[in-house]
Amino acid sequence: MPTVLITGAGRGLGLEFVRQYAADGWTVIATARTPERHAELATLTKAAAGRIKVHALDVTDHAAVDTLAARLAGVAVDVLINNSGTMGAQSFAGQGMQAQRFGGLDYEDWAYQFRVNTLGPIKMSEAFVEHVAASLQKKIVTLSTVIASIGSNNLGGLYAYRSTKAGVNAIMKSMALDLARRGIIAVPVHPGWAATDMGGLNAPVRPQHSVAGLRQVIAGLTKEKSGRFWQWDGKELGW
Ligand SMILES: NC(=O)c1ccc[n+]([C@@H]2O[C@H](COP(=O)([O-])OP(=O)(O)OC[C@H]3O[C@@H](n4cnc5c(N)ncnc54)[C@H](OP(=O)(O)O)[C@@H]3O)[C@@H](O)[C@H]2O)c1
Incomplete structure (x- = not known):
């Protein structure tokens, strides 16, 4: 079975993602900053009889990313999912569209979001490119957001989150071009609200549906679909 x-x-x-890929029989390498804080992940891991392997990882700690990649040398990773993301101190769930407004921006917080949302995925991809290249599926997927789309920005605001995710979209496009010769597919995806x-409890899309849709999108990725922006229901988004 493949590895994610x-x-x-x-x-x-x-x-x-862990729950669904494990239920489907995949080998799952699950990383979290503080795995001991996540009881549900522990329960899933226990039930998966060795198919879920958990590693502590903060994606802003580049030395730790390199150490994990070295530790997993020789392990083929079919799908790398750069899921970690943050809206910083003011989130959509907390402040809605009032978060990160012009005139009240916190630049330290913005720089932190850049380290997580933009640098995190490219650092992970650089560190794990050989693992992905050694696999059968060869896919790198980054959780972005429709909020990153400059063309469909009709509301303004959300400066930090929008720009850090727009940045990672640019990165995924370049990666798709740069890694195509190695047969690697790279895409940003939008999971829906x-x-x-992060999304808040009133968001319309259940995580189960979002991830089920995204898994279908990921399963259907081809080299023609690389470097493009995909939504959880299979629709293509504009930049
Ligand atoms: N939910 C939505 O409506 C929505 C919409 C569009 C895009 N997205 C994107 O989808 C992804 C997942 O979002 P979510 O809704 O599941 O958000 P969430 O519930 O807030 O979870 C965020 C995840 O990112 C991890 N994370 C944050 N900073 C990290 C770091 N420095 N190193 C490693 N992990 C870190 C968190 O780990 P800890 O538990 O350690 O904090 C947590 O596991 C994000 O990239 C987000 O931007 C979500």
Whole structure:
């Protein structure tokens, strides 16, 4: 069976990816900053009889990313899912569209979001490119957001989150071009407005549906679909 590596796997969409891929028989490498804090991940791991392997990882700690990649040398990773993400101190669930408004921006917080949302996925991809290249499926997927789309921004605001995710979209496009010769597919995906700590409980899309849709999108990726922006229900989004 294939192997998937998921960052930010302790809660939210990351945890749901673990649940669904493990239920489907995949080998799951689940990373979380503090795995001991995530009881549901522990329960899933226990039930999976060795098919879920958990590693502590903060994606902003580049030395730790390199150490994990070295530790997993020789392990083929069919799908790398860069799921970790943050809206910083002001989230959509907390402040809605009032978060990160012009005139009240916190630049330290913005820089932190850049380290998680933008640098995290490219660092993970650089560190794990050989693992992905050694696999059969060869896919790198980053959780982005429709909020990153410049063309469909009709509301303004959310400066930090929008720009850090737009940045990772640019990165995924370049990666798709650069890694095509190695047969690697790279895409950003939008999970929908999903009911997690980030999305808030009133969000219309259940994490189960979002992840089920994204898994279908990932399963259907081809080299023609690489470097394009995909939504959880299979629709293509504009930049
Ligand atoms: N939910 C939505 O409506 C929505 C919409 C569009 C895009 N997205 C994107 O989808 C992804 C998952 O979102 P979610 O809704 O599941 O959010 P969430 O419930 O807030 O979970 C965020 C995940 O990211 C992890 N994370 C944050 N900073 C990290 C770091 N420095 N190193 C490693 N992991 C880190 C968190 O780990 P800890 O538990 O250690 O904090 C947590 O597992 C994110 O990239 C998000 O931007 C979500």
